[in-house]
């Protein structure tokens with residue numbers, strides 16, 4: 478197996494997911510719901526997530542736009 482690294486911790490994540498399960502569950506439910514949407518704005522939301530992670534924002538308070 479060659480799973481990519483979770484961007485928020487040293488664990489590995491499933492290729493289909495943005496974060497490992499443990500980190501994903503720490504995000505607010507609203508954020509999880511929005512990040513799971515597949516629409517034209519999904520890349521912007523992922524960018525917001527990556528920027529929050531780069532700024533070491535705690536997972537529990539990361540928000541992305543609708």
Ligand SMILES: [Zn+2]
Pocket residue numbers: 483484485486487488496497498499500501
């Ligand atoms: Zn993780």
